[in-house]
Amino acid sequence: PTDVQDLVGCALAVLEPHLGRRSVDVTVPAELPPVRMDMVLMTQVLVNLLDNALKYSPPETPVELAADIVGERLTIEVADRGRGVPTADLDHIFDKFYRVPVPEGAGGTGLGLSICRGIVEAHGGTIEAHNRSGGGLRVTVSLPVN
Numbered sequence: 001p002t003d004v005q006d007l008v009g010c011a012l013a014v015l016e017p018h019l020g021r022r023s024v025d026v027t028v029p030a031e032l033p034p035v036r037m038d039m040v041l042m043t044q045v046l047v048n049l050l051d052n053a054l055k056y057s058p059p060e061t062p063v064e065l066a067a068d069i070v071g072e073r074l075t076i077e078v079a080d081r082g083r084g085v086p087t088a089d090l091d092h093i094f095d096k097f098y099r100v101p102v103p104e105g106a107g108g109t110g111l112g113l114s115i116c117r118g119i120v121e122a123h124g125g126t127i128e129a130h131n132r133s134g135g136g137l138r139v140t141v142s143l144p145v146n
Contacts, residue, residue: 001034002042004067004074010039011046015054022054027066035074035145041119048112049078049139057082057136072145073125079138084131093129116141 005028012024046065053063057080064079085093094117113127120127125143132138 002037002039003034004028004032004076005030007037007039007042007046008065008067010043011050014043014047015050018051018054020059022059023062024050025062025064027064027068029068032067032069032074033145035143037123037143038119042123045116045119045141046076046078048116049141052112053078053080053082053137053139056080069145070142074143074145076141076143077138079132079136081132081134081136084135084137085129087131090129090131094127 008026008028012026015024050063050065057063061081065077066079067074067076069075094113096114117127120141120143123143125141127139127141129137129139
């Protein structure tokens with residue numbers, strides 16, 4: 001069993017040297033129960049999701065991280081106010097080596113989100129991405145509580 005607040009804290013500690021003046025708005029209720037997961041692997045998932053949100057959104061906008069229990073599942077959301085993802089690419093961003101072309105030229109191999117999906121699915125969970133109204137992307141991880 002893993003404390004969700006500890007999970008979020010570990011991911012933010014990894015990214016802290018790269019945040020600069022960027023803010024991450026965190027909403028994690030204190031009363032969340034521990035959830036069975038591999039702390040190291042799920043920390044990597046959060047680091048990857050937060051890193052992408054920071055890379056692909058304007059530096060003056062905060063990144064949002066929220067966690068809560070919805071029914072029998074833990075839901076973790078990472079959201080930004082970047083350009084989002086073209087609708088045609090949304091179904092493919094978790095595929096191996098798939099990269100959405102971006103004018104900023106942000107680097108990467110196209111494996112980060114694929115690795116996230118593999119880790120989440122190994123936990124019996126799901127991961128989805130949706131464009132936000134008003135701009136940006138929201139990635140939602142859902143894991144079984146029991």
